[in-house]
Amino acid sequence: MTISISRIPNVPAAQDILSDEALAFIEKLHERFAGTRDELVAARDERRAEYSAAKRIDFDPETEHVRNGDWKVAEAPEALRDRRVEITGPASPAKMAINALNSGAKVWLADLEDASTPSWDNVIDAIANLSAAARGELSFSQPDGKTYSLRTDAPLAVVVVRPRGWHLNENNVQVNGKPAVGALVDFGLHFFHNAKVLAESGQGPFYYLPKMEHYLEVRLWNEIFTFAQQELGIEHGTVRATMLIETIPAAFQMDEFLYELRDHVSGLNAGRWDYLFSIIKTFREAGADFIMPDRADVAMTAPMMRAYTELLVKTCHKRGAFAMGGMAAFIPNRREPEVTEAAFAKVRDDKTREATDGFDGSWVAHPDLVPICREVFDSVLGEKPNQIDKQRPEVEVTAEQLLDVASAPGKVTEAGVRANLYVAVAYTAVWLSGNGAVAIHNLMEDAATAEISRSQIWQQIRNEVVAEDTGNTITAEMVSTLLAEEVERLRGEVNDEERFAAYYQPAAELIGKLVSGRDEDFVDFLTLPAYELLEKEYVSK
């Protein structure tokens, strides 16, 4: 095996992060695990086609013994016993990392996935920031003189790092002449530089694992953790990971996921946005029963979402694992009090439902939302650090309930198509400019929410859905006209031809292709072609 990197990123600590020893560790991870990752990602397509053709997924009879077995996961380490409020956000720039660590949240999900553009500079800057944070040394000065440092008057959030999903490569690292596995680069660099320091202080290393579709993908992570701990002489079970249940096949394997990772797991999280995307993607050509209403109409109170979250709480608590709530997308705006008030009210409702259902904590996207989530969970938890003891034996969830998309209240409208196009283009443009999360119309948009927007349009065209507000059938021609109009709107709003040409034009072209409704054009993840554009952009600079 040989490993090489294309260039040293423009980050002060890059040489240290990409040391020969660290790269040798990444190489070892690839030697052992990259082949299995390739096979597992390739296996997804065939399974998806089967689910779509059957218009159904079932609980796997082969793993019934796991679902019926009497077992528990390892007990949570002290640092992860109280997770009532978790803030999420990218680990680059340093300012955001410091703001998240100082936010008063119990945990910070340091994101290299949905909220992060994986440019080489961003990835290495994120690892550098996380490494400095692990040593209590992270600080930052803005050009305007404003400085940021880690607070000493109150505890910092515990860091839980989310590496990229299994589907993404890292083109700037080549192993045997092939692009490296993004997740192995993110995990490998973070683990290599920080595992010992974090283990010594009882602060990890902790991870969030995104977008998995099968328990064999979980098994692979378990093998990676086991190997990585042995390599660095760290006790087995020191690593703890929380897995996102954010794909529809995963909802049928919650027990299996926990079982595979039982020595290294601390919980499951209800990643609602990717979950919705996964339902659309999986059943995209399966007809009327799987057409979702406009994105804005799909609520966590829809029967299929209730089934999903209820099953998640029940399964986690039965196995001694944490059940973590997801992201309400409403964002406060410090310049617009009425927006903030509305966001607070909606987030409070969302967190109240989760806390009452038995979740042990939940996510917020912005520091100003930390107190809301904390108050809600404080009032339910009282003196307890979590409510793992809250068992939900009365909950029985069937495959039909998990797949009951047809009962979700709401409408498909042409206005919804327009809104989806606007968001998909605007988000992709911002992503290409290096920012993986952005507020658009007072909602948090990230890779997962943008995936819903673009895949929903594909599905509507493919299934010839009629828009309820206009009575028009949603066709490729209609979408192309609406896209052109929304792109013109964005051109006016951006009001900067150079910026528009650099990011919005390529974003619009990409989204135009991705929503076509033609089988051969459905792309598994928006970030796959967007990453190719990002890399091309860099090379041409």
Ligand SMILES: CC(=O)SCCNC(=O)CCNC(=O)[C@H](O)C(C)(C)COP(=O)(O)OP(=O)(O)OC[C@H]1O[C@@H](n2cnc3c(N)ncnc32)[C@H](O)[C@@H]1OP(=O)(O)O
């Ligand atoms: C589907 C999912 O996976 S959800 C999880 C993934 N998504 C995310 O993590 C999104 C996280 N949230 C964000 O990135 C941001 O809140 C955004 C992009 C939505 C909005 O950010 P902004 O437009 O900068 O918000 P705003 O201007 O109100 O920020 C005010 C301050 O809070 C900080 N801030 C806002 N959100 C965060 C955050 N999540 N983490 C840390 N700091 C934050 C800003 O840096 C800014 O700091 P400053 O006052 O020192 O300059």
Ligand SMILES: O=CC(=O)O
């Ligand atoms: O990662 C979280 C989600 O909702 O997607």
Ligand SMILES: [Mg+2]
């Ligand atoms: Mg997600």
